[in-house]
Amino acid sequence: MFDLDSFINEYVTKRPRSMFLEDIESYSEELFNAISNKSILVIGGAGSIGSSFIKALLPYHPNELVVVDTNENGLTELTRSLRSSDVYSSLIPKVFLTYPMSYSSEVFKKMFLNHRRTSGANGFDIVANFSAHKHVRSEKDIYSIEALLRNNVINALALLELLEKNPPETYFCVSTDKAANPVNIMGASKRVMEDMIFSFSDVFDVKTARFANVAFSNGSLPAGFLERISKHQPLSAPSDVKRYFVSPEESGQICMLSAMLGRNRAIFFPKLDAAEMTSFDHIAEDLLAYMGYKIAYCDSDEQAITNASAWNEGLPYPVHFSESDTNGEKAYEEFFTKKEQVDMKTFKSLGIIVDKPQPDKKAVIELIQKLDRTFADINCQKEDVVKILADYLPDFKHIETGKNLDEKM
Numbered sequence: 001m002f003d004l005d006s007f008i009n010e011y012v013t014k015r016p017r018s019m020f021l022e023d024i025e026s027y028s029e030e031l032f033n034a035i036s037n038k039s040i041l042v043i044g045g046a047g048s049i050g051s052s053f054i055k056a057l058l059p060y061h062p063n064e065l066v067v068v069d070t071n072e073n074g075l076t077e078l079t080r081s082l083r084s085s086d087v088y089s090s091l092i093p094k095v096f097l098t099y100p101m102s103y104s105s106e107v108f109k110k111m112f113l114n115h116r117r118t119s120g121a122n123g124f125d126i127v128a129n130f131s132a133h134k135h136v137r138s139e140k141d142i143y144s145i146e147a148l149l150r151n152n153v154i155n156a157l158a159l160l161e162l163l164e165k166n167p168p169e170t171y172f173c174v175s176t177d178k179a180a181n182p183v184n185i186m187g188a189s190k191r192v193m194e195d196m197i198f199s200f201s202d203v204f205d206v207k208t209a210r211f212a213n214v215a216f217s218n219g220s221l222p223a224g225f226l227e228r229i230s231k232h233q234p235l236s237a238p239s240d241v242k243r244y245f246v247s248p249e250e251s252g253q254i255c256m257l258s259a260m261l262g263r264n265r266a267i268f269f270p271k272l273d274a275a276e277m278t279s280f281d282h283i284a285e286d287l288l289a290y291m292g293y294k295i296a297y298c299d300s301d302e303q304a305i306t307n308a309s310a311w312n313e314g315l316p317y318p319v320h321f322s323e324s325d326t327n328g329e330k331a332y333e334e335f336f337t338k339k340e341q342v343d344m345k346t347f348k349s350l351g352i353i354v355d356k357p358q359p360d361k362k363a364v365i366e367l368i369q370k371l372d373r374t375f376a377d378i379n380c381q382k383e384d385v386v387k388i389l390a391d392y393l394p395d396f397k398h399i400e401t402g403k404n405l406d407e408k409m
Contacts, residue, residue, distance in 0.1 A: 013276075036063075037062070039115070046069035049214060055249075055252055130174055138185075153192050160200050174209060174211060177334065180340075208258065212244035235318075236322075266352050267336075270335075325403055336351070386400075
């Protein structure tokens with residue numbers, strides 16, 4: 001019987017247990033003090049990282065847990081999964097509410113303003129935002145780019161302005177390793193997001209984490225391998241792109257450690273050595289071997305599709321691996337730049353980018369307003385947006401090939 005967690009531990013992260021367990025155990029008292037009896041709002045909590053964050057929190061007994069996500073089915077499955085679990089069912093707080101809504105909607109604002117903490121103040125003690133466009137795939141044309149930047153930056157500013165009037169103890173949201181020297185609009189949006197949240201750090205504590213890839217997360221290429229195999233469709237993957245990976249469990253834990261233990265304006269990242277990176281084609285090969293399949297290497301997508309149409313049990317499984325040729329694909333990954341100061345001593349498994357200055361809020365807001373005005377022009381183009389971002393982020397070197405991931409298997 002296929003065990004995904006075991007496969008991830010053995011072949012993807014190559015760790016038999018979470019790399020963060022020692023730090024979690026060492027700081028258990030601090031985590032309990034930070035989480036116990038607190039009211040917590042998790043935005044985007046039905047996704048892979050958000051749901052893992054919730055599972056990481058529950059052993060520390062939050063008083064209230066409110067989860068918001070536009071994915072109604074995802075919220076339903078999250079609730080069923082927690083209530084059916086022998087680990088988590090007894091840990092769910094008495095006040096546990098899920099709302100299928102957008103965090104940028106008027107109904108969300110009503111819910112937020114009408115919520116009372118134990119102290120009597122409006123809002124929540126801890127707010128964690130996991131709502132984001134996270135895929136390089138999201139960069140297709142001006143419409144997909146606008147949707148990405150509205151979710152990751154423009155709408156997120158409105159949320160921060162709401163929090164400014166009803167400040168939490170802590171605000172956390174997820175960044176990405178692609179924010180370090182970004183080469184795609186998604187990574188650039190996350191780098192802008194870092195400046196945006198840090199510009200509010202004089203009102204409430206803000207923390208974030210630059211992430212590795214989450215193995216088999218929703219919508220990821222490895223998760224797509226499982227979908228393709230279940231439908232007897234061929235596998236396709238880049239052969240020249242290496243990535244860092246964490247397990248779904250680790251993804252929630254790094255967020256918890258960052259949100260609860262990080263100092264104001266801290267950026268956490270996992271301590272992973274370059275030797276620990278792996279490529280998507282190797283994951284596909286290991287997955288097929290783990291499931292008992294031999295492999296038929298094809299020279300093109302078309303050949304792989306043709307072979308898959310005639311495939312049946314006992315035949316080698318068709319795959320096509322090729323070099324990456326799409327927009328915004330970085331051949332390597334990095335968590336910090338040469339200009340950033342890093343603390344590698346405080347935690348065993350985590351590095352921290354420290355001493356980030358508070359950005360000029362006026363400059364950040366002017367950038368976001370400029371993006372908003374640009375999108376209001378029906379004739380705006382992708383190049384206009386790239387220029388605006390590059391003017392603000394000197395390290396943004398956009399990779400443009402004229403081809404996006406939707407044009408490949």
